[in-house]
Amino acid sequence: MPELPEVELARGYLEAAVLCQPIEEVLVEDERILSRITPAEIEQHLAKKSFCSVQRHGKRLFLELDGRLWLTIHLGMTGRLIYLQKGEDEPAHTRLLLRFQNGFCLAFDDLRIFGEAGLTASPSSFLAEAKTGPDALQVDREGFAEIMRGRRGAIKSLLLNQRLVSGIGNLYADEALFQAGIHPQSRGLNELQLGRLHSTI
Template identity: 45%
Template sequence: MPELPDVSVFKDYFDKTTFKKKIERVEVFEKRILKGTSEKELNKSLKGNFFKKSDRYGKHLFAEIGPDVGLDIHFGMTGDLEHIDDLSKIPPYTRLLFVFQNGEGLAFEDQRKFGHISLVHNFDELISQNNLGIDALNITAEEFLEIIHAKKGKIKSILMNQSLISGIGNLYADEILFQAGIHPKSKGNQIPEDIMKKLFSTMNKVLKTAIKYVAKTDDFPPDFLINHRKENEDCPGSCGKIDIIKINGRTTYFCDACQELY
């Protein structure tokens, strides 16, 4: 689930639920989640401190603790955050728990254990360590065009490549290409300039709209592809039927009638 809009929502939730709360300890229930650190080291860095501020970059959440220490939180496929009032009621799939001195907690849940949490020195280190390209909501039109025109691969693969542009996953890649009227198999270097500009503005529009709806896809406007992800479903543009193909091994939904192949 967690792509850029979801992580943006997690950031707001994180800020709201950790603000001004002193960290008493960190409990790790699943070591696999930790990358390059340990429960002991985490506690050493966090105990007695506060989360000062957070930032989102791509699909990552950066939680700053001190001038030279912070957390890199990645939500994998099933990661989620849940604030806890009662520490005796820890949600299922809690892999790590921040315990605050006021008796509250924040659970990092992750059913499939693909998420991870690591210690980083700062925001820049998070970006370089994960080899992340420019954030999808901060990239300029010029940078966007340049990156995509330099690639001969399929546009959907390019959009999903976190080291080129970071934040877009399978779901939103399909949505953006659908709304921009571009076939997902189009080659990056063959998309005309004006279509590229449309793709850029569509990417911004889709991501911002998703954030506006708190990434709750059920509430998205009916002309979005997102709630029509079924084979043979009518295209929201009522021009044809939704097709399914595989790109990069990922299920891809699109409308052959309104998405042009370049």
């Protein structure tokens, strides 16, 4: 399942591959991948536009369009973004395909369709509406301690709660806790433990 490191790799991949390329055609091959938008709407807003930047927050990607909108992407459990050269076959589970004027394509391939794509006018407003917590790599030690301090749940469950801290999934929660020497079911961590956990994250 893609977590923060994998999504950050995807951000860099997109930044290197798709910026400043006019989108010739938008093909929604499975509208179940869309979140709160119709195929006609996403086609209308993306066609003839270009992406000018890519941002990541937690497990979510935001691709800025030159018309002041942002394409939002969540890879879910099995989602992949694949930049295809001319003549390459689409991946088997392509749900959304962007065809650029240069003949290359960006495929959103997602076997299990837990991923999603949509549009927003503002990443910050989108994250606030979704009640998404701060990015795990952007919250400082004191901020992390403030978020976790006094909470009753098991520490692993708290790390997985995207409304508290965004980007950590099962794999990296386990690894961070192991490196910090903290049992996943521990509760009420002290300041020293919280500081050590923040460092391992």
